[in-house]
Amino acid sequence: MELTLLGTGAPDGLPRHGCPCAACATAIGDEARAATAVLVDGALLLDLTPGPAFAAARAGLSLAGVRQVLLSHPHGGPALEYPAGLPVPGRVPDGRELVLISGHRIRALAVDAPGTGYEVTGLDGDRLLYLPPGAAASGLPERPEPYALVLLDVLGRPDALARLRAAGAVGPTTDVVAVHLDHDVPPGPELHRRLAAAGARAVPDGQTLVVGDYHAVPDLPRRTLVLGGARSGKSLEAERRLDSFPDVVYVATGGTRDGDTEWAARVALHRERRPVSWRTVESCDLVPLLAADGPPLLVDCLALWLTDAMDRVDAWSDDAWADGGERALRERVAELVAAVRDTRRSVVAVSNEVGSGVVPATAAGRRFRDELGRLNAAFAAECEQVLLVVAGQALPLRG
Numbered sequence: 001m002e003l004t005l006l007g008t009g010a011p012d013g014l015p016r017h018g019c020p021c022a023a024c025a026t027a028i029g030d031e032a033r034a035a036t037a038v039l040v041d042g043a044l045l046l047d048l049t050p051g052p053a054f055a056a057a058r059a060g061l062s063l064a065g066v067r068q069v070l071l072s073h074p075h076g077g078p079a080l081e082y083p084a085g086l087p088v089p090g091r092v093p094d095g096r097e098l099v100l101i102s103g104h105r106i107r108a109l110a111v112d113a114p115g116t117g118y119e120v121t122g123l124d125g126d127r128l129l130y131l132p133p134g135a136a137a138s139g140l141p142e143r144p145e146p147y148a149l150v151l152l153d154v155l156g157r158p159d160a161l162a163r164l165r166a167a168g169a170v171g172p173t174t175d176v177v178a179v180h181l182d183h184d185v186p187p188g189p190e191l192h193r194r195l196a197a198a199g200a201r202a203v204p205d206g207q208t209l210v211v212g213d214y215h216a217v218p219d220l221p222r223r224t225l226v227l228g229g230a231r232s233g234k235s236l237e238a239e240r241r242l243d244s245f246p247d248v249v250y251v252a253t254g255g256t257r258d259g260d261t262e263w264a265a266r267v268a269l270h271r272e273r274r275p276v277s278w279r280t281v282e283s284c285d286l287v288p289l290l291a292a293d294g295p296p297l298l299v300d301c302l303a304l305w306l307t308d309a310m311d312r313v314d315a316w317s318d319d320a321w322a323d324g325g326e327r328a329l330r331e332r333v334a335e336l337v338a339a340v341r342d343t344r345r346s347v348v349a350v351s352n353e354v355g356s357g358v359v360p361a362t363a364a365g366r367r368f369r370d371e372l373g374r375l376n377a378a379f380a381a382e383c384e385q386v387l388l389v390v391a392g393q394a395l396p397l398r399g
Contacts, residue, residue, distance in 0.1 A: 001104075001122030001211040003040045003149075004059050007049035008205055009033030010133060010182035011075050019183060026187040030204035035075070036179040038130060038151065040120055043102040045069045045086070046130050053083045059206035067100050073115035073132035091116055094139060110139035119147075126212040129169070133180035136160030137169075146171030148212040154178040154200045155185050158244035159275055161198060166246035166277070175209070176200035193394070198244040221384035221399055222346050227353040227376060228389035235300055237389050238348045239274065245346075247295035248278045251286065253304040284308040290339040290347065302351035302379060306372050309333070315371075316364040333375055340382045351376050353388065 015024030109117035115132035228234030385399030
């Protein structure tokens with residue numbers, strides 16, 4: 001089964017007409033996208049892009065063989081053109097199946113937003129899933145077989161991809177392609193980096209894909225360290241890397257602070273933006289978590305873990321530091337680093353990048369700065385990917 005993406009953008013397209021934003025300004029060449037529309041084996045057209053006949057012609061195809069046009073959502077963008085000779089666009093009621101003259105089987109899936117999802121089975125038995133913008137499937141069978149290809153709004157609804165993974169509808173070899181891309185996505189290379197972190201990809205308008213063929217599935221790193229300064233966006237970046245995966249364990253190393261309302265507000269803000277399927281563990285005992293099998297871990301953050309470790313060995317005291325405290329702390333750090341090296345879980349850890357020119361006024365402060373720098377370097381050495389976040393922008397240092 002072959003499909004050609006006549007468009008991969010939101011209903012208004014990308015760039016939006018008259019919009020001066022950065023994403024629209026840089027949406028040129030392969031990054032310019034018409035409204036999403038998919039032509040399957042020349043016989044089935046899912047949704048309509050403005051000027052579909054011209055879009056098909058640019059891809060070297062014709063719409064003359066189209067036997068069915070299905071709409072997945074009410075288009076809120078430019079007025080749609082219905083070329084002469086095309087069947088009248090329609091919808092399949094949720095749960096109903098349709099068999100085309102060409103032999104393709106179509107099943108309509110219920111979604112949690114206005115619109116309809118479509119499962120398409122080709123003559124060769126390969127299956128694809130197409131979801132409308134801003135929607136997640138809500139009508140999957142209990143134990144679905146993984147689709148060969150899934151097209152959905154990856155960045156707008158990362159939880160939709162997480163649900164498919166949790167249900168078994170997206171497996172390790174499923175080709176996940178982002179569509180309905182709007183001007184609120186990051187422009188240029190950042191778009192592709194974010195999609196790769198979710199195990200997905202974007203392709204230019206007009207590209208033809210062979211469903212079920214081998215393709216370069218983005219290689220998801222097992223261990224990632226995200227560094228950054230205060231309010232740099234490092235925690236959000238770390239969370240974003242896992243928000244399309246189900247059953248994440250969020251390890252909060254900060255704990256609670258009695259009577260500190262400002263700290264409680266910070267903790268509440270973090271909790272509110274996490275997906276509801278994530279589980280929170282408040283602990284600095286990271287080694288057993290890393291050693292156990294289970295879903296991905298998000299550790300936020302290593303600086304607070306180090307604070308706890310230094311508390312436990314009384315490393316703030318010069319006398320205690322000299323009298324075995326330094327050795328005890330190094331042993332704790334070495335144990336953590338070894339656990340990171342040996343873990344089979346996916347791990348995303350957050351830490352503060354410190355020491356950029358500011359020298360703490362106390363010996364204890366300087367000791368913490370130095371030890372955090374050493375911890376960051378040792379932890380990073382065991383990670384496939386290391387990022388530095390500055391002003392909300394993630395700069396890859398490794399991977």
